[in-house]
Amino acid sequence: MNMLKLKFLGTGAADWTQPEANGEFRRYTSLLIDGRILVDCAKDNAFEGTPGAVLITHSHSDHYCAERIVQMQPKIVWAHESWAQDTLEAGLPVQKARFGEWIDLGGGLRAMPLPANHSTGREYEQASSYLFDKDGTRFLYMTDSAWISRAASNLIGNTPLDAIAIDATIGPEFSDDWRVFEHTSVEMALIMVRSMRKSGRLKEDAPVFLTHMARKLWPDQKRAEQMVEKPFIVCYDGMEALVTKQES
Ligand SMILES: [Zn+2]
Numbered sequence: 270m271n272m273l274k275l276k277f278l279g280t281g282a283a284d285w286t287q288p289e290a291n292g293e294f295r296r297y298t299s300l301l302i303d304g305r306i307l308v309d310c311a312k313d314n315a316f317e318g319t320p321g322a323v324l325i326t327h328s329h330s331d332h333y334c335a336e337r338i339v340q341m342q343p344k345i346v347w348a349h350e351s352w353a354q355d356t357l358e359a360g361l362p363v364q365k366a367r368f369g370e371w372i373d374l375g376g377g378l379r380a381m382p383l384p385a386n387h388s389t390g391r392e393y394e395q396a397s398s399y400l401f402d403k404d405g406t407r408f409l410y411m412t413d414s415a416w417i418s419r420a421a422s423n424l425i426g427n428t429p430l431d432a433i434a435i436d437a438t439i440g441p442e443f444s445d446d447w448r449v450f451e452h453t454s455v456e457m458a459l460i461m462v463r464s465m466r467k468s469g470r471l472k473e474d475a476p477v478f479l480t481h482m483a484r485k486l487w488p489d490q491k492r493a494e495q496m497v498e499k500p501f502i503v504c505y506d507g508m509e510a511l512v513t514k515q516e517s
């Protein structure tokens with residue numbers, strides 16, 4: 270089976286600390302793949318049980334909480350080699366992830382860490398995006414990140430992607446926000462989608478999932494959905510989706 274089952278456990282950026290007046294709420298950003306691989310895990314993570322593996326993008330508290338991961342008792346945690354030692358000292362069964370090197374996650378699924386355009390304030394730490402491949406179905410997960418760097422682009426290569434989940438911290442009404450230097454606005458995402466399509470790196474019908482939305486930079490879910498068009502999908506907590514191999 271070359272299909273990836275996604276469940277967006279959390280779709281919020283770091284400024285989500287309490288529900289809005291209308292009751293809407295987003296947990297910190299986390300994605301579950303095939304019911305067993307967890308990408309990021311902050312203190313409010315909703316996953317129940319023991320994941321087969323946890324992949325961490327970076328150490329910001331809306332993506333990473335060592336205590337919460339310890340509770341889940343995963344067999345293996347992947348963090349970039351630049352800061353993996355910190356997670357080891359926090360008691361996690363860490364393996365060092367390296368940019369450009371595939372991680373075998375079993376069941377035909379593998380992940381390649383890519384350099385993300387994002388920093389944590391700790392100079393030695395390199396944030397990661399991940400390219401997933403399941404028997405030829407390719408899915409790019411990039412949050413937190415801004416523009417795709419040349420190094421990451423080279424690692425992604427020329428084989429077209431079947432889907433992307435992208436940092437959408439900045440909603441359509443706030444494009445000139447200062448966070449563009451290490452996050453993505455919808456306007457930036459659209460430029461990247463267009464150029465990737467034009468160069469044959471993204472399939473024409475590939476869905477682009479918007480996640481990691483900032484509370485202060487987006488309206489409610491209903492209005493958000495009205496503001497974007499295909500291929501964008503405004504994610505919400507608990508949303509499930511399938512990534513299937515798209516015709517080119
Ligand atoms: Zn974040």
Ligand SMILES: [Zn+2]
Binds near residue numbers: 329413
């Ligand atoms: Zn971050």
